[in-house]
Amino acid sequence: MTLAINLIDLAGFIALLLWGTHMVQTGIQRAFGSKLRAILGSALRNRFRAFLAGMGVTAVLQSSTATGLMTAGFAAGGFMGLVPALAVMLGANVGTTLIVQVLSFDVTLVAPALVLIGMLMFRRDSRTQAHDLGRVFIGLGLMLLALRHLLDLMTGYESSPTLAALLGLISSSWLLDVCLAAALTWAAHSSVAIVLLIMSLATKGIVPPDAAFALVLGANIGTAINPLIEGPAGDDPAAKRPALGNLIGRLVGVALAIGFLGPISQFIMAIEPNKARAVADFHTLFNLAIAVVSLPLLTPFASLLHRLLPDRADPADPARPLYLDPAAKETPIVALGAASREALRLADVLEEMLLGVNAGLAKGDRRLLVEIRRREDILDKLNIAIKSYLTSLDPDELNETDQRRLNEILTFTMNIEQAGDVVDRNFLPHASKRLKRGLVFSHEEQNDLTAMIARLAVNLKTAASLFVTEDPRTARLLVDEKAVFRDAESKATASHFDRLRDSDLQTAQASSIHLDLLRDMKLINSYIVAAAAYPVLERTGALLPSRMT
Template identity: 65%
Template sequence: MSGTLSLVDLAGAVALLLWGTHMVQSGVQRTFGPRLRHVLGTALKSRARAFLAGMGVTAVLQSSTATGLMVAGFAAGGLVDLVPALAVMLGANVGSTLIVQALSFDVSALSPALILVGVVMFRRKGAERVHDLGRVAIGLGLMLLALHQLLGLMAPYEDAPSLRLLLGAISTSPILDVLLAAAVTWAFHSSVAVVLVVMSFAANGVVPPEAAFALVLGANLGTAINPVLEAPAGDGPASRRLPVGNLVTRIIGTVIALAAIEPISRLMVGLQPDDARAVADFHTLFNVALALVFLPLLKPYAAFLRVLMPNRIDPADPSRPLYLDAAARETPVVALGGAAREALRLADVLESMLEGSRDVFQRWDRRVLAETGRLDDVLDSLNTAIKSYVTSLDGDVLADKDVRRLDEILTFAMNLEQAGDVVDRNLLSHAAKCIARGLAFSPEEGARIVGMMERLIRNLRTAASLFMTHDPRAARLLAEEKIAFRQIEEEATRAHLARLRAGRTDAAETSGLHLDLLRDLKQINSHIVAAAAYPVLVREGELLPSRILSAHATTDDAR
């Protein structure tokens, strides 16, 4: 019975550690997510900067896996090459060792204070950033608490004859040490916890330094296994390049370190007499050495991974470009025609998103909500492919009208992609909030929202036609839609204020949400107008630089 309770306690401590890590990651991503993605996106232009960015972001996120997922998203969208992505993972591995270095000191006394401060911040209303930072503080407190409990649970067993006998038996075989630590790390989903336990064993003489270093190698190997196993199989072999590449570098480093484990052990013990600190330092030095060896070799290594795991072409994949013919780049006029056809596919995808959003607000269907949200990834992928394709054309052979058409294609594609972002991040987010809280709009509000979405769909079809015909009359009609949307928003705002003045606080939340939706729909319409109408009106000289009456005109009128 006591053994069963001990296993439950151990599993509970591991679960608490994983949950604390999850809270830290989610809190940091909600607060600094766009900035972290910007840091990574900016740094991915060179190997050295990518390495440093991976190290820093991992230290903030407390997880090399979370960093890897962000980089995998860039790679899947075609925004980053495999070489800098692998450099980020090398940096992320070093960043995870910094977490071990920090937690190797006795900082468990900070746990109650972090949890207390985090709860106070988390419960504060009206401040989203403070709320999310409170989540981070709670997560850090839970991590420290879980690690303290984990080490406390292991302490009584460090002197157990059976455990000493088992560890003594495997200590004579470094390969068994590596396999055991890799299996435990894979099961725990945390190399930090395993390395800290190994440090505790080494400090108390349960395992000799040589065996402790082999166990650390196993922990480094085990933490790279889960991303490979959890990579989405439906995306084909190419989706596994990054996790497999990271795992292979760990395997190569582990094999080399095992071959020289005896001299390495003597050197580390000579440099650091404290066995626990020697384990933490070895963990860091192993990953630093791995980065120094592989950073100069990433280009041929990435080429090898591409040959080993080629792209799988799925004809049914909606995010796969259909008209961006690589051979047509030699004839820019033909290439621009293909890019224009591809840009029209963006209009089709955005129309599907608007139709899905309309259905969500009519039926409050979670399944439709999820399916509509996934279409934004298709928009992002197609937009990225179009931008990469047209910007790769030789500008020296393009005539003036070709350059103008290229700009029109980019303007059309980027505005529709931004409209899709508003649908995904705002409209669907509001819909999810309504479903979660059980909110419902009044019949008048619901009809207005659905009506505006229907109007947006018609405007989008007009924009797609205008993109091909360049008809000034259609451009004027589409541009006038901005006035109609602005008037609808102003009317709804006056109605909302009238309700508040009348003291109708019961509908204040849904009415405010209704206004947010109208603003979002107006913003989507603005992107649609800017995508197709404005380029035509600018060319015709019919677009004013500002809607504000100039001071000249005001003075003349006064006279």
């Protein structure tokens, strides 16, 4: 009966750890949203900075498993390249050893405070980012509580006669030690708890130092298995690259360490006679050695992982380029035509986003707004694919006309993608705020928004047509549309001030969001005009430096 209860406790604490990890990951993604890609891109462009970031995050989270799962999720979502993701994993491996070094201080005492702070932010602050950061604090607190209970549960077995007899039987086989510790760590989801248990066993003399070091090696394998098994869901094997790379590195390191475990054990015990400290030091030195050897080799290792787990070509993936034929690069005019056809798909995706926003506002359905964010990811991926394709063309094979068309395609894709960013970063948060607060637009305001979004969609179709025809008359008509949005913004501003004078707070708040949405649409329209009209007018000499015609 006691065994069954303990197994239920173990499963519950593991579930709590996984749920805390999930809350931290989703909270970070929701809090930073589309900015996360830029933040990680600038912070983790250098593998050594990525290594330090992984070490620091793990030291905070107290779980290399949690860091591994989040890193795998970010890499699978395109927020992080493979080389920095592998560097983060190496840093996480070292970071978790620091926890073992300092866990004599009961840092889990802050867990209730983290949950309390997170709950206050989650429940009482209406700002979206603070709300999501509250989710992160709650997740961190739950993770610390789960790890503390896991440690307490496993520490209760350290003096078990059955366990002592079992470990005594396998102490002579380092390979069995490795397998046993790997299985325990995989089941517990915490190398920290297992290594602390090993330290206790070594201190009490239940296992000799060399067997304790072999158990530590097994714990390092076990903690690398969890992100591989529980990483991003889906059929794309490429999502498993960071976790697989981390596991391969651990396996190679363990294989080498096993071969020299006897001399290593004698050396460490001569330096540090305290058995518990010797186990902790071996754990840290092992991961530092793997990091020092691996960091310079991450680029070729990443190439190997790309070959082992190639990108899955999903014909139904809307972000997959359809017209960028590599064979067409030999003939620049054909390649430019293919890139132009691909660029028109960006306009189609942006139109879907605009119509989706209109439907979401009209129906008050937040799920439609969430779906639009996925469309923005399609814009980003297609834009990157087109840029990579065009910049890979041999410039010596391009004449002056070809180079001009190449620049026009890049201008079109860049502006359409930036218009999508405005929808994602500005328009959607304003629309979500209106739905979240239960604010109701007046009949006139709702009709105004619907009409302006419809006008944006028409302008987008015009821009796509202009991108193909390059007709100066159509370009002037498209530029004239900027005045329509300026007038609509001026009218909405005057109406907003009238409502403020009426002192109707809720109506004024709805009016303020209505004004923000119109300003967002004005900016989106500016990008649409710049995407297709400006290049045509500039070529004909009809565009002044002030962007006036």
